[in-house]
Amino acid sequence: MKRIWIYQADRILSVEEGEQISVELAAFAEQWKVHGKPLSASAELRDHLFIILKVDEDVAAASGCSVDSSVRFLKGIEEKYGVQLFDRMQFAYKSTNGVAVVNRSGFERLLAAGEIDDNTLVFDNTITYEHQLDNAWVVPFKESWHKRLFA
Known part of the structure; x- marks a missing residue:
């Protein structure tokens, strides 16, 4: 079963931002690890607004450290693109x-x-x-x- 995390931007991203972020998401998912072992992960941008991270828990589940690394990655996206991803309001x-x-x-x-x-x-x-x-x-x-x- 695939576990997901959805992060929503506080604005619609431009086409250029979306293209750049999609490349960064793919690179992050490719190297995302749990306890030094690769996760079976993917990441996507939908509607130029939603970042969706996915992990196949049948292969390996994300743990606290791997979730923390995803948060650090997303905080970097926020800073680089001037967008908020953690505002649930x-x-x-x-x-x-x-x-x-x-x-x-x-x-x-x-x-x-x-x-x-x-x-x-x-x-x-x-x-x-x-x-x-x-x-x-x-x-x-x-x-x-x-x-x-x-x-």
Whole structure:
């Protein structure tokens, strides 16, 4: 089973940034190790917003040290590209123009204005396994943890 970690940027990355980050992600996944042994890992950028790290736990599970190395790597991405990846109060949703991201107060304003409603699709970046990407990552606002936060 593949364990995943999803990190969401606080802004949509440019095409150029996305290309560069994708190269860096592939290089990181290639060398990512647990206790000196390679992990069966991959990494990708989706929608110029989400970094998804994956580890096949049937081969070897990531441990504290390997997770720490991924955090250090991602902190480097933040610094290099002037982006925040660890702010969990940034919310991504599907708008008429595609995927959008907004901070908590912006999300509240959009709710109050009716631009986001119970049927708006939001991204749940707390999922932990790859199979959840298909059925639990993008869910209607009314079925998300976001709803409890804004109730």
